[in-house]
Amino acid sequence: MKLFDINKMSKVIGDVVNEGAKIAGDVTNTVVKSVENTAQNIMSVADKNGNGQVDIEDIIIMGLSIPHIQVNRRDFLQKNL
Numbered sequence: 001m002k003l004f005d006i007n008k009m010s011k012v013i014g015d016v017v018n019e020g021a022k023i024a025g026d027v028t029n030t031v032v033k034s035v036e037n038t039a040q041n042i043m044s045v046a047d048k049n050g051n052g053q054v055d056i057e058d059i060i061i062m063g064l065s066i067p068h069i070q071v072n073r074r075d076f077l078q079k080n081l
Contacts, residue, residue, distance in 0.1 A: 046054040048061040063069050 043052075043054065046058055046062075048058040051057075060071070064071065
């Protein structure tokens with residue numbers, strides 16, 4: 001009497017491994033797309049001057065858009081240039 005069929009068991013295990021690999025690949029692709037979208041969203045929000053970079057000019061623009069923020073131009077330029 002045969003307790004189990006090794007060929008059948010191997011096929012079932014192979015099917016489970018293949019399905020697991022497919023699911024892992026799908027999850028990985030979803031995560032990669034989500035990270036790419038997040039990076040694009042951050043860039044579109046932070047790149048205020050539209051030059052494709054987030055630089056000091058963007059930070060200044062963001063800072064100046066906050067109510068009650070004041071920058072003394074002369075002091076700022078002396079400290080940062």
